[in-house]
Amino acid sequence: MRERSATRNVFVVAGVILVVALIGLGIFQWRNGEPIPPLEPTETTEAEPAPPTPQEPEWCPAVEFVSVPGTWESSADDDPFNPQANPYSFMLSITQPLQEAYDIGHVRVFTVPYTAQFRNIQTAHGREEMTYDDSRAEGLAKLNGELAYVAEQCHSTKFIIAGFSQGAVIVGDAADAIGTNSGAIPPDRLLGAVMIADGRRENGVGVHPGAELSGQGAEITLQPLQRVVDMATPGATMTGPRPGKFGAVADRAFEICAPNDSVCDAPLAIKNAFDRAADLLLANGNHAMYATNPDVIPGTTASQWTVDWARTSIDTLEVQSN
The missing domain is CATH 1.20.5 (Single alpha-helices involved in coiled-coils or other helix-helix interfaces)
Incomplete structure (x- = not known):
């Protein structure tokens, strides 16, 4: 019981x-004024409609082209829409034609303003400059900040990023992060990245529209010699190859390099390490001729190729959207 x-x-x-x-x-x-539901529903209820896509500000462009100039071609307080820091900046040969071709409401051309220096103890002026590591970190942070800001405000905007020399390293690092889903924007929002004279360039990684090269980026060649680099140019970490190989955006990560440009076409191994370290890190003749050198990409120049490719990508996107 x-x-x-x-x-x-x-x-x-x-x-x-x-x-x-x-x-x-x-x-x-x-x-709360809500009816009590039956224990067992007698009929299937329709799913609630998805929330509407938030409206974008009127200034949102279809495409944003973000440019990152090379060493000594920008400044931290430069005007991103009308750069004045260096009137001979190579990237102006790309951004100015795009600004002339498109209204800012359709294509927003933004030049990242950053210090763009490279401390070199070989000269008095060089010893006063910001280190390469600090300059590169500043440029990458500002590039990612611009991408993230516009992407958050403008949900339909696509992006193109392009850079030269130090700016190419920055753009390549950003593209590598984007392609491995750890960047400022998702991979599907990046139309492409163009790296001109990239110090981390690797043969077989990304797309190489120009002449076939036997060398590689100086940051890869010099990585095993970091102690030597520190003596020549303190604060310049040689970061080696990019770990992600551009990931999901490798098919639209374009590497442009002039043959024998020691920044992006350095020998696979070097001798006389101390003497060559400074040479490889500093610009040489070929490095300063991308706007006119016809031997980089047959039939055109690096700057004209970039403008033509960008315009084709932008115009194709417009056709697909209509």
Whole structure:
């Protein structure tokens, strides 16, 4: 008898808990003006429609082209829409034609303003400059900040990023992060990245529209010689090859390099390490001729190729959107 009584008490307690729970639910919904649903739905209810896509500000472009100049071709306080830091900046040969071809409401051309320096203890002026590591970090942070800001405000905007020399390293690092889903924007929002004279360039990584090269980026060649680099140019970390190989955007990560440009076409191994370290890190003749050198990409120049490719990508996107 005691066992039956105990069992009965358990069922009673369970029943009370269930009733109290249902009553509590009913009171809560009654106080909120909501009907009490049946224990078993008698018909299938339609799913709620997805929330509408938030409206974009009027200034949002179809495409943003973000340019990152090379060493000594920008400044931290430069005007991103009308750069004045260096009137001979190579990237102006790309951004100015694009600004002339498109209204800013359709294509927003933004030049990242950053210090763009490279400390070199070989000269008095060089010793006063920002280190390469700090300059590169500043440029990358500003590039990612611009991408993230526009991407958040403008949900339909696509992006093109392009850079030269130190700017190419920055753009390549950003593209590598984007392609491995750890960047400022998702991979599907990047139309492409163009790296001109990239110090981390690798043969077989990304797309190489120009002449075939036997060398590689100086940051890869010099990585095993970091201690030597530190003596020549303190604060210049040779970061080696990019770990992600551009990931999901490798098919639209373009590497442009002039043959024998020691920044992006350095020998696979070097001798006389100390003497060559400074030479490889500093610009040489070929490095300064990308706007006119016809031997980089047959039939055109690096700057004209970039402008033509960007315009084709932008115009194709417009056709697909209509």
